[in-house]
Amino acid sequence: MATRKRSGSGSKRHLKEKVVQIYESFFRGEDLTSDNPTFWDEFFLLKPKIPQLEAEIHKLSVEQLLNMKESINLLVTQCIEMLGQEHHIRLVYALQTLSALMITMYQRTTQDNNLNVKVVLIGTENADVKMQKLFEHCSTMLSGDVPDSLKSMVIKLLLVIATGIDNIDDNPLVEYLMLNSLFEPLIQLLCTSTERQQHGYDVVMLLMFLVNYKKEESANPYIVKLSILDDELALNGYGQVITAALNDFVMSTFGGMQGGSGGGGWLSSLTSMVGGIFLTSDDTQPVVRGQRNSGGEEGMLLALYEAAHLNRNFMTTLAHSSAAASSAPPSPPATLPPHQNPPNLTQIQALDNEQPTNLLVTFFQYCSIVMADTRSEASINKCSLCFITLTCIVEEQFANSIMHDQNLTFKVQLYRLPMRHRKIVPEEPPSQPLASTLIDLLVEFTMCHLLKKFPGELYSLCLGVLVRLLSYQKRARVRLARDWRPLWAALIALLKFLVANDTALLRRHNIFLMAQQVVNIFNIFITFGDTFLPTPASYDQLYYELIRMHQVFDNLFYMALRYSTGDGEFKAEALRLANCLVNVRAIIQHFSPKIESWLASQNLSTPTEDQILEVVRKNYDSLILKLQEGLEGYERYSERQHRELVAREARGAAAAARARGPRLHAAACAAATALSHYSAIA
Numbered sequence: 249m250a251t252r253k254r255s256g257s258g259s260k261r262h263l264k265e266k267v268v269q270i271y272e273s274f275f276r277g278e279d280l281t282s283d284n285p286t287f288w289d290e291f292f293l294l295k296p297k298i299p300q301l302e303a304e305i306h307k308l309s310v311e312q313l314l315n316m317k318e319s320i321n322l323l324v325t326q327c328i329e330m331l332g333q334e335h336h337i338r339l340v341y342a343l344q345t346l347s348a349l350m351i352t353m354y355q356r357t358t359q360d361n362n363l364n365v366k367v368v369l370i371g372t373e374n375a376d377v378k379m380q381k382l383f384e385h386c387s388t389m390l391s392g393d394v395p396d397s398l399k400s401m402v403i404k405l406l407l408v409i410a411t412g413i414d415n416i417d418d419n420p421l422v423e424y425l426m427l428n429s430l431f432e433p434l435i436q437l438l439c440t441s442t443e444r445q446q447h448g449y450d451v452v453m454l455l456m457f458l459v460n461y462k463k464e465e466s467a468n469p470y471i472v473k474l475s476i477l478d479d480e481l482a483l484n485g486y487g488q489v490i491t492a493a494l495n496d497f498v499m500s501t502f503g504g505m506q507g508g509s510g511g512g513g514w515l516s517s518l519t520s521m522v523g524g525i526f527l528t529s530d531d532t533q534p535v536v537r538g539q540r541n542s543g544g545e546e547g548m549l550l551a552l553y554e555a556a557h558l559n560r561n562f563m564t565t566l567a568h569s570s571a572a573a574s575s576a577p578p579s580p581p582a583t584l585p586p587h588q589n590p591p592n593l594t595q596i597q598a599l600d601n602e603q604p605t606n607l608l609v610t611f612f613q614y615c616s617i618v619m620a621d622t623r624s625e626a627s628i629n630k631c632s633l634c635f636i637t638l639t640c641i642v643e644e645q646f647a648n649s650i651m652h653d654q655n656l657t658f659k660v661q662l663y664r665l666p667m668r669h670r671k672i673v674p675e676e677p678p679s680q681p682l683a684s685t686l687i688d689l690l691v692e693f694t695m696c697h698l699l700k701k702f703p704g705e706l707y708s709l710c711l712g713v714l715v716r717l718l719s720y721q722k723r724a725r726v727r728l729a730r731d732w733r734p735l736w737a738a739l740i741a742l743l744k745f746l747v748a749n750d751t752a753l754l755r756r757h758n759i760f761l762m763a764q765q766v767v768n769i770f771n772i773f774i775t776f777g778d779t780f781l782p783t784p785a786s787y788d789q790l791y792y793e794l795i796r797m798h799q800v801f802d803n804l805f806y807m808a809l810r811y812s813t814g815d816g817e818f819k820a821e822a823l824r825l826a827n828c829l830v831n832v833r834a835i836i837q838h839f840s841p842k843i844e845s846w847l848a849s850q851n852l853s854t855p856t857e858d859q860i861l862e863v864v865r866k867n868y869d870s871l872i873l874k875l876q877e878g879l880e881g882y883e884r885y886s887e888r889q890h891r892e893l894v895a896r897e898a899r900g901a902a903a904a905a906r907a908r909g910p911r912l913h914a915a916a917c918a919a920a921t922a923l924s925h926y927s928a929i930a
Contacts, residue, residue: 267294274319275304288326292338298348305352310360313368321371324349328378331385336398343401347408350421354412365412366420379424390433396446399437403450406430410457411902415895417462425458426466431473438485448489449544453905456551459558460898463891475558486555487565491607493548494614501617501663544908545614547901549633550894552611556640557887566608566641567650608651608682609658611637612689616662619693622703626900632893635709638686639885642716651683652726660685665696683717684730690714694738698745704757707742711765712882718772719880721780729782736773736793739766740800747803760811760821763804767828770794772879774831791835791864792857795843798836805829831873838871839864 264272270291273280281287308316327349330342349369357365370378389402406425413419434451437443458470477483555562615634621627641647650656657679677685693710697703714735721728743766746759753759777787794801808829811822846863847855887894 265297267291268297268300270294271297271301271304274323275308275316277316277319288330289338292326292330292341292345294341296341296344296348298344301345301348302352305349305356310362313356313363317368317371320349320368324369325378328382328385331382331389336395339398340401343398343405347401347405350405350408350412354408358413364420369421376424376427379421380428383424383428383430387428387430387433390430391436396443399443399447400450403434403447403454407450407454407457407905410454411905414899414902416457416460416898416902417465419461422458422461426461426469429469429473431455431470435473435477435479435482435486438489439479439481440485444485444489448485449493449548452486452489452551453544453547453901456547456554457898457902457905459554460550460895463887471558474554477559478561480564483555483559483562483565484568486551487562487568487607490548490552490555491605491610493545494552494610495605497545498610498613498617502661544904546630546897547905549614549630549637550897550901552607553633553637553640553894556637557885560644560646563641563644563646563650566611566647567606567656605658608641608647609660609685612660612682612685613662616664616689616692619689620663620665620696622697622706623701628703628706629893629897629900631703631706632709632890633897635706635713636885636890636893638713639709639716642686642713642720643885645720648683648717648720648724651686652681652721652724652728654681654729657681658685662689662692664692680730681728683721683726683728686717687714687728687730687735691734691738694742698741700749700752702745702749702753702757704753704759704762708762708765711762711769714769715765715772715880715882718769718780719882722772722776722880725779727780727782732773732781732786733789733793736770736790739769740793740797742766743804744800747800747807750807754818758818758821760808760818760825763808764821764825764828767804767825767832768879771828771831771876774835774873775876775879785861788861788864791839792861794832794835795839795860795864798840801829801832801836805833828876831876834873835871839867842867 270280284290305313313320324346327342327346330338331346333339333342350365353363353365353369357363366375386402386406390399409419409421409425410416412421416422434455437447437451455470455474459468459474461468461470463471555565615638618627618630618634622631642651659677659679660682661677662685690710690713694707697706720726743763746753746763750759773781773790777790778784781787781790805826808822808826811818812826843855843860843863846859847853852859
């Protein structure tokens with residue numbers, strides 16, 4: 249067959265496909281239906297060419313788009329009508345076309361503020377009816393007996409709507425999702441393992457976005473329904489999706505630490521150690537490999553926060569154990585880079601599939617990775633969200649009872665920054681209650697960020713979590729079998745840092761409030777320690793540490809005295825700090841002369857710890873302390889003061905979801921298209 253060629257050209261003449269010709273005619277404003285009453289039925293049998301459709305819309309100026317709005321309204325209306333058909337080909341092609349229209353119009357809206365996505369897509373006449381019909385069709389497909397690929401396309405379409413604009417409050421189409429709630433059909437997809445594996449990640453992300461719509465201004469039905477949800481299957485499904493996503497992030501980090509070969513040997517260990525030496529600089533970013541590979545776990549963190557904050561029933565999900573991490577739903581696509589294989593879990597005992605796990609275990613591991621990096625604003629925001637999520641968890645009685653259950657123990661491998669004084673190969677973590685693991689996490693954070701760029705707000709949140717944990721132990725008289733000295737050492741190190749850098753820190757932080765938080769934690773141990781410390785010896789060790797580190801508390805008192813006697817802005821806070829040191833100073837002033845007297849009588853200059861402890865035990869009776877009330881009290885968490893943080897993280901998650909959206913949507917469309925052709929042939 250002869251091939252016709254252009255003059256002077258060796259290339260073939262490219263004939264435009266029929267659907268592309270229709271796009272061009274449509275966006276030139278031609279009426280394609282006047283001579284063909286069955287035009288739309290035929291149009292939706294043609295496979296959409298999404299790049300060409302998007303290109304035609306992008307060609308139009310703002311004025312041309314506004315002039316075309318009635319035609320675009322008609323196209324959107326016809327797409328919605330086709331969603332009610334049982335013909336799979338038309339249904340799939342209508343979904344593809346509608347998604348492409350919405351994605352492209354949202355892109356145009358962000359480029360030009362004069363465009364209103366609602367006016368261009370659905371118009372002002374009967375807009376409520378159109379959107380109601382759209383979401384009714386979506387609900388029918390989500391809850392009906394239709395192929396998973398179709399359900400996936402519907403959820404992707406809803407995600408396109410929810411994430412079209414970074415600030416969801418400014419998105420005019422989301423209001424229709426409030427008026428036509430899809431909470432029930434979405435939540436039902438989390439109840440069965442097969443549908444959860446297929447759609448769980450997108451469903452949880454979508455619910456998270458919808459919960460964040462106009463929290464302050466209106467009664468958001470998704471907030472109300474999530475807060476009262478008590479379906480155990482749905483809550484466990486929600487938790488398992490989050491566990492899987494956070495677990496991928498954890499695995500990529502610990503897997504990255506092993507190196508590509510999975511072995512590494514002494515040379516890689518030495519390299520890690522030497523590299524760690526240079527990580528202590530303020531100007532150096534910690535090498536946390538998992539964070540480089542992260543993609544969707546920020547949205548999952550926000551979803552976890554919303555559930556922990558809104559739903560008390562969700563606390564039962566935190567302890568829902570699974571024998572292996574691999575039994576959880578699959579990870580969101582592309583969490584691991586293509587060149588990286590999953591980590592060799594046999595080398596990480598705490599992540600071994602033989603070990604039982606739950607959402608709390610995974611979340612603590614995730615927090616340990618996130619909290620290692622506080623250098624950038626983005627990492628500080630993520631770290632803050634971890635802390636306020638922990639705050640919500642430790643305020644709940646049931647969550648605390650789980651974490652303090654002596655019969656429910658886990659080996660949890662926390663991420664620790666490489667440091668000179670640490671062993672090259674980390675020790676195997678002990679099997680312990682999760683409350684002990686949480687304290688280890690707080691100690692690690694406290695010790696690792698005493699830097700010039702001091703993250704004061706994070707430290708306040710960290711101390712708030714600790715106060716809530718100790719408050720529960722005091723109320724419930726739970727004796728956690730652990731060594732408390734690392735915690736006391738970390739708190740004393742924090743006080744020492746505050747005193748040594750008071751001038752620089754006061755420019756950005758009220759260090760007197762933070763120091764008062766720390767001293768009141770010591771006061772909780774002093775006043776109530778006999779009710780929750782594991783043994784009398786632990787109480788003795790507390791006094792030993794206070795006496796041994798008396799210089800830190802003396803310097804803290806003198807600093808407070810200095811600022812309280814001046815006329816500065818911190819006068820009142822400094823005075824309160826000096827007053828709350830009364831019992832610590834009483835202990836130091838009571839025991840120090842008795843120890844010196846005993847040393848003189850024994851003609852000793854360097855006593856052992858046991859000798860000092862013996863002197864302490866013999867002189868308790870003559871010690872007089874002031875009874876301080878309300879030490880364990882705290883103001884329950886309210887989102888009001890963190891609303892901007894949550895909104896900022898939601899905007900970031902929307903931008904990330906939008907960036908991943910086209911590729912994932914294309915995959916869903918391809919699967920649905922293949923299915924529709926198969927159905928047509930059958």
